[in-house]
Amino acid sequence: MCADTTTQTPDYKDTLNLPQTDFPMRAGLPKREPEWLERWAKIGVYDRLRDKAADGSRTPFTLHDGPPYANGHLHIGHALNKTIKDMIVRSHQMMGHDARYVPGWDCHGLPIEWKIEEQYRQKGKNKDEVPVIDFRQECRKFAEGWVDIQREEFKRLGITGNWDDPYLTMAFHAERVIAEEFQKFLMTGTLYQGSKPVMWSPVEKTALAEAEIEYHDHKSHTIWVPFRIVSGGHMALPQGEDDDYAGADTELLAEGLHQARVVIWTTTPWTIPSNKAVAFNPTIEYGLYEVTDTPEESWVSKGDLYVVADKLAGDVFKAARLAPEMYTRKRGVSADELSSLTLAHPFAGMDGAEGFWDYEVPMIDGDHVTDDAGTGFVHTAPSHGADDYECFVKRNWIDRMTHNVGEDSEFLPHVPFFAGLTVFDHKGKEGKANAAVIDKLVEARGIIARGRVTHSYPHSWRSKAPVIFRNTPQWFASIDRDVNDGQDENGKTIRQRALTCIDQVKWTPQSGRNRLYSMMEARPDWVLSRQRAWGVPLTCFTKKGALPTDEGFLLKDPEVNARICEAFETEGADCWYAEGAKERFLGTGYNADEWEQVYDVLDVWFDSGSTHAFVLRDRADGTKDGIADVYMEGTDQHRGWFHSSLLQSVGTTGHAPYRNVVTHGFTLDEKGNKMSKSLGNTIVPEEVIKQYGADILRLWVAQTDYTADQRIGPEILKGVADSYRRLRNTMRFMLGALGHFDESDRIEAADMPELERWVLHRLAELDEVVREGYRSYDFQHVFQQVFTFCTVDLSAFYFDIRKDALYCDGDTTRRKAARTVMDLLFHRLTTWLAPVLPFTMEDVWLDRFPGEESSVHLQDFPATPTDWRNAALAEKWGKVRMARRAVTAALEIQRTEKVIGASLEAFPVVHVEDAEMLEALKTVAFEDICITSDIALTADPAPAEAFRMADVPNVGVVFEKAEGEKCQRCWKILPDVGTHSHASTCARCDEALG
Incomplete structure (x- = not known):
């Protein structure tokens, strides 16, 4: 039997330079990310970066953290916010700065106090029966617990920072500095006690700032109320008119007007008992209207005369159930006539009122009056409306303010008919006050129509309950008084300084500047006081028996202030409430019986607005000038932290606390709807991390335009995960190609083929784009450019082409050039993407450079030679690619x-x-x-x-x-295959085999 002489095809697989890497295709981020966190903590990456800058060779860069509230688990907005901050800090560190980040927490205030009160209510306890220091200690303990929880949740997102030494507004030193900053307002004369309407929460029983308000739809009563004219009504007569009016009483000069009534419209019937004036606008055209007929059921009568704005007359009489043929316009009513009128309150002369409302109601002009809705007249209760109050301030009528409504939104005992009735109950539900006022108006023939309207209404963002405007004694910082501190470079008043400093700051996006500027132009004085227990008290004393306007009403003694602050430093603000505190702080120089101690606490926005002082100014890792390089928060902080920080800083230092302000939008679901637990469309960071890993959440942040509102949801996250996989494949290919690469493989750029030199040109272009993008906080542009480069220029073009040379070439210049370029790509892509994907880039880095002390986060962006750029070569290869x-x-x-x-x-x-x-x-x-x-x-x-x-x-x-034949090594089909010493190979492979 003959032997089989069939020739077998050679297997050249083992002769190829196949990729060598253990880098897995599947990332396994949810499981592996905590291991990297432990590793970073073990090797002390953050501290090592600070040590790296100890010789002063790196320019400090400080992002000052807007403190989240220590109350509850993180939501998706927290994840967005902290990730953007982390990208800013990491990228600036890698661009050569000493980038510092001290995380912080807002620890005082109503949300925490509210939680403790809820716990009390569940136990049947009354907060007011608990000693205030004990109550404050429970609030402190509650905040400490949530600081620890949130710290771990933030760290899980891969946020770098000084987590071992964050700042807390309830730390003793912080409380001391907050008190000191308040005392500067006291000593410079901008602090005063006033009585004005503030937004008041009947549920939480405290004044609220605009930043603590959110607007929701609310169904309100609407009423049309006629005010009887009791005097005035002078009408300028045309020249040539007969002299029948000569010497007549001015009440008779306006024919028919003295019998008319001026109609107002309001959505707050409960404020009618506090009415003190009716406002009109001289630019609006008004008319006198007579009712000529009425339907069967009506609150108007035939022959009634009413004054309303001409533009709104149809709406008014329609509300009163009058058809157009049931009323007629008799004549116009001029602004001069209106200004001379005096009205009577609708409840004037009522039995049982004991003359409570028997006062004159003047007609006043006001720019805030419009003819867009209502009647063209505005019922004015200066104790319950901002515009109303300003009208009275303008006329120096502050003594006409009322104090009719208490802290529970109840009418006080002195108010006839309505004493004890509430506007809203303790749960925020409507009380009986509105209905009672409307019923009394019907009885007094003081109403011509009523209805309901759903409109945007202010609510407390904590309790979600509606608020009221209520006149209360409060402490204010005047923003238009001269600040007597000698720091007048940017203006003499807080408002002047704020407006000047806004234009010294760089805003991203620029629209943030316009928003804050317009707010500062129009804002009222700052309400500093809150009637609560958990916070930094207003550390001041008032003279017993003195009026707020009296000289010496406020005690201004530097030695007293110093004693208070020294005690706060060692004991915290609780010492203000200790027995004998007044005597202790006043010292022997004052008779304690002659002074009142103020127990209101500061608005928490003053706390957070003061953080620049105890973080930037006082900490070793702060800044030399007490100014942050950047503040970064959501767009709502134009009325919140950006706003209060600017007011507080210009009031005490004369300048802004920041050089840059970066703003992000809100996070919506995939359909663009606001997230809500009731809608079931919320995205919880913890759940995303469990499914995908933190890097996927961070990549979502990098892919969005954070300056606008962003969308997130299951389908969007799937798309982000797909982008991640494509990027990971790019990194894996590089790692495989760089197996066993060392310096002997490296060649100079000048010796490389054109294709490699084109890649270097693209790297040089990208280096500029990446650095400028990170400097301007444009992470979306950075990632888009790098991602496109990785997937289009590299994976789909350069890698695709060079696979053959990498796998099949011998020790050729072409293969060395490709591997050299891979090395240059590796160092740039891993560092460029590390601020966005810190876990993944650490994984990539350690796959190539393992070691206990190794970390991509200890690297800087490599310097990229400018001579790599070659426009002519790029133009040529543009044609080749086409x-x-x-x-x-x-x-x-x-x-x-x-x-x-x-x-x-x-x-x-x-x-x-x-x-x-x-x-x-x-x-x-x-x-x-x-x-x-x-x-x-x-x-x-x-x-x-x-x-x-x-x-x-x-x-x-x-x-x-x-x-030709197929080369069994490289698979090219060429005519020369089979003509070389190694069977079934082409010339290139035959040479590679040696």
Whole structure:
């Protein structure tokens, strides 16, 4: 039997330079990320970066953290906010700065106090029966617990910072500094006690600032109330009119007007008992209207005369159930006439009122009155409205303010008919006050129509309950008084300084500047006081028996202030409430019986607004000038932390506490709806991390335009995860190609092929884009540019082309150049992306550079030589890539139709009509660029059957199959295969085999 002499095909797989890496395709982020967190803590990455800057070689960069509230688990807005901050800090560190980040927490205030009160209520305890220091200690303990929880949740997001030593507004030193900052307002004369309407929460029993208010739809009563004219009504007569009016009483000069009534419209009937005036606008046209007929049921009578704005007359009488033919306009009413009128309160003269409302109600002009809705007249209760109050301040009528409504929104005992009735109950539900007032108006024939309207109404953002405007004694910081501190470079008043400083700050986006500027232009004085227990007290004393306007009403003694602050430093603010505190702080120089101690606490926005002082100014890791390089928060902080920080800082230092302000929008669901537990559309960071890992959440942040509102949801996160996988594949390819790379493999850029030099050109371009993007906080642009480079320029082009050389070449210059470029890519891409994907880039880095002390986060962005840029080369390769697109598209058709299985089976003929492009293609290995075994280039016109692309008009491709045999090592089909010493190989592979 003869032996089998069949020749077996050689297996050259082991001779290839195949990728060498253990870097996994699957990231396993939810499981592996905590391991990296432990590693970073163990090697002390944050502290090592600070040590790196100890020699002063790095410029400090400080992002000052707007403190989240220590109350509850993190929501998606927290994740967005802290991730943006982390990207800012990490990127500036890697650009050569000493980038410091001290996280902080807002620990005082109503939300925490409210939680403790709820616990008391559940136990049947009354907060007011608990000693105030004990209550405050429970609030402190509650805040401490949530600080610890939130700290771990923030760290899980990969946020770098000084987590071991954060700042807390309830720390003793912080409480001391907050008190000191308040005392500066006291000593410079901007602090005063006043009585004005403030937004008051009947549920929480405290004044609220605008930043503590949110607006929700609310159904309110609407009433149309006529005010009887009791005197005035002078009408200027036309020249030439007869003299019948000569010497007549002014009440009779306006024919019919003395019998008319001025109609107001309001959505707050409960404020009618506190009415003190009716406002009109001289620019509005008003008319006198007579009722000529009425329906069967009506609160108006035939012959009634009413004054309303002409534009609104139809709406008014429609509300009163009058058809157009039931009323007629008798004549116009001038502004002069209106200004001379005196009205009577609707309850004037009522039995049982004991003359309570028997006072004159003047007509006053006001710019706030419009004819957009209502009647063109505004019922004015200066104790219950901001515009109303300002009208009275303008006229020096502050003594006419009422104090009719208490802290529970109840009418006080002295108010006839309504004493004890509430506007809202302790749960925020409507009380009986509105209905009672309306019923009394009906009885007094003081109403012509009523209804209901749903409108946007202020609510407390904590209790979600509606608020009221209520006149209460409060402590204010005047923003228009001169600040007597000698720091007048930016203005003498807080408002002047704030407006000047706003234009010294860089705003991202710029619209933030306009928003804050307009707020500062129009804002009233700052209400500093809150009637609560958990906070920093207003550390001041008032003279017993003195009026707030009296000289010496406020005690201004630096020695007293110093004693208070020294005690706060060692004991905390609780010592203000200790027995004998007044005597202790006043000292022997004052008789304690002559002074009142103030127990209101400061608005928490004053606390957080003061953080620049005890964080930036006082800490070793603060700033030399007490100014942060950047504040970064949500757009709602234009009326919150950005706002209060600016007011507080200009009031005590004369300048802004920040150089840059960056603002992000709100987070919505995939359909653009606000997230709500009731709608079931909330995205919880913890759940995203469990499913995908923190890096996917961070990548979502980087892919969004955070300056506007962003959307997130399951489908969006799936798309983000897909982008992540594509990026991870790019990094994995590089790691595989760099197996066993060392310095002996490196070659200089000048010795590289054009393709590699084109990649270096792109790197040089990108280096500038990345640095500028990070400097301007434009993470979306940075990521888009780097991601496009990785997926389009690298994975789909450069890597695709160079696989053959990397796998099949021997020790060639081409292969060395490719690996050198891979190394240069590696160092740039891992550091450029580390601020966005800290876990993944650490994974990539450690795969190549393992070691106990190794970390990508200890690196800077590598310096990129400017001479890598080559515009001419880039232009040439732009033409090469354009022609390649036409070829690969033509081959894809053949692959789809199963004419070929791979592009190496093709030998296309490429007709190039552009001479410059043809010349460019002839100077490169275009067959390698197109991944074909061979290629033919010609200037001949393309035949009719040639494939063309609309956007590559000068190129036509005719498909031909490659001729020859398939190389069993590189799989190219070439005529010379089988003619070399190594069986079934091409010349290149034969040489590589040696």
